[in-house]
Amino acid sequence: MNDQPEDFWTRVRQGWRVARKQAAAALHDAVNTETVRVAVTGLSRAGKTVFITSAVQNLLAMAEGKGALPKFDDHGVSDRLKKLALRAATSDAPRFPFETNFAALASAAPHWPPRTASLAEIGINFTIRRRHTAGLDFFKLREATLDIIDYPGEWLLDLPMLAEDFAPWSAETLKRMGTGLRAEPAKPFFDYLRSVDLDAPADDDIARRLHDLYLAYLFDARDRLGLRYLQPGGFLCAPPWPKTEAMIFAPLPVAPGRSLKPGSLAALFQKRYDLYRQDMNAHFFDRHFRRFDRQIVLVDVLGALHGGPDVFEDTRLAIQRLADCFNYGGRGMLNPFARGISKVLFAATKADHVPERQRDALQILLGRMAGADIDQMRDSRAVVRTAALASVRCTLDDRAQIDGRDVAVVRGLPMGRDKLVKFYPGEVPLKPPEPDFWSGSFFELPVFQPPKLDVKGASGVPHIALDDALYYLIGDRL
Ligand SMILES: Nc1nc2c(ncn2[C@@H]2O[C@H](COP(=O)(O)OP(=O)(O)OP(=O)(O)O)[C@@H](O)[C@H]2O)c(=O)[nH]1
Ligand SMILES: [Mg+2]
Structure with missing residues (x-):
């Protein structure tokens, strides 16, 4: 239906007023x-x-x-x-x-x-x-x-991990675990680690046992010894996404630059470490941290x-x-x-x-x-x-x-x-x-x-x- 000329101009005037107000x-x-x-x-x-x-x-x-x-x-x-x-x-x-x-x-x-x-x-x-x-x-x-x-303060310490791949992160973390106050609570983890073949096909029970021993060390170091430089922070304090199997990992002594045997425990942990970093990045750093x-x-x-x-x-x-x-x-x-x-x-x-x-x-x-x-x-x-x-x-x-x-x-x-x-x-x-x-x-x-x-x-x-x-x-x- 065509507008009558006066309706048309009334609407133009109304539209103009609204647009002016909105602008x-x-x-x-x-x-x-x-x-x-x-x-x-x-x-x-x-x-x-x-x-x-x-x-x-x-x-x-x-x-x-x-x-x-x-x-x-x-x-x-x-x-x-x-x-x-x-x-x-x-x-x-x-x-x-x-x-x-x-x-x-x-x-x-x-x-x-x-x-x-x-x-x-x-x-x-x-x-x-x-x-x-x-x-x-x-x-x-x-x-x-x-x-x-x-x-939680624990998440903050995952920030340096974003720039570190699994092998160097593991090397640095294991080195710290082996010295000073940390050596004692880390002993059960190291004892078990020595019995594990990192190149063998990944086994769920071994993976979980290593992860649990690593977790026990982290909690002991934080709560009993008062240490703070503990990674990944999302292990100590639930991260902002639902916990999945992908979080079952721990640092392992793998040589930087060496390609890991497909299907091995070392390759599985490396994959999970990368997934963890991606999740922490997307759910926390990218979504919140970046916008400050x-x-x-x-x-x-x-x-x-x-x-x-x-x-x-x-x-x-x-x-x-x-x-x-x-x-x-x-x-x-x-x-x-x-x-x-x-x-x-x-x-x-x-x-x-x-x-x-x-x-x-x-x-x-x-x-x-x-x-x-x-x-x-x-x-x-x-x-x-x-x-x-x-x-x-x-x-x-x-x-x-x-x-x-x-x-x-x-x-x-x-x-x-x-x-x-x-x-x-x-x-x-x-x-x-x-x-x-x-x-x-x-x-x-x-x-x-x-x-x-x-x-x-x-x-x-x-x-x-x-x-x-x-x-x-x-x-x-x-
Ligand atoms: N005397 C004194 N104690 C403080 C002060 N601020 C914090 N505290 C003490 O430090 C403790 C920790 O403070 P929070 O603010 O909970 O620390 P947070 O950084 O939020 O800790 P997380 O949530 O565990 O990461 C408190 O429970 C107090 O005992 C302060 O200004 N003076
Ligand atoms: Mg707090």
């Missing part, structure tokens, strides 16, 4: 909304979940004008902030259980949130007045979304010192390997993961275990643990910094007499105790310590009870330098 909305969105994705990474138990919980609660308190994040006040962010709201879950990832985690910290008997078993994400929407509006209302308010994800703008790598430096020479060396190696993976100028293959990342912060956590005087040393030591790579990264596209922080400050600075000397200490309530104790952590060295450093008794490290918090979170969570870290990461985008 204005699209322009408004393009100009006034943006998303900043911050990756919070770190080895297992480094303090990622606590960092995110405290950061979110303190941002909420800052929006209420509670002065929870002084750095944001100093830079006028709190004044310009109109609204801050947590975003509902998206279909991208399960929501970070912020409310449950905060409730644990703020309960009548304060306790720490549980270990993370899978990936979760939280989004925070900021409605904020622009610094400069050029006098136009159109530009007055911006919407910025901050996305933060949490995941900013990166904070949390490191429990004090825990590493407390653990003694093997644990310290293990942590140092892990941090160095990770720094290498984030290095733009370094290994080409991994660069895509860091493609969009323009700021990186390496932060030593739990700095409330040491008095103020020693927090600088903690930061310097962390920089040196990351090795030369961290300095190379400074020259590259990303700005890299180091920091020492406490997401939840559980102690106060104090002084005590030790062996007739007046020393700086911290005072806090160890978990499960009813009296505050003064605690002298020992001197934090400025560089990875020499062997004689470990001969003295060093670094007692109690788990402190979180401080009493307002359940409604009105006044935020006490912290040390969390505001500096957060402002460095996102301040320029607010």
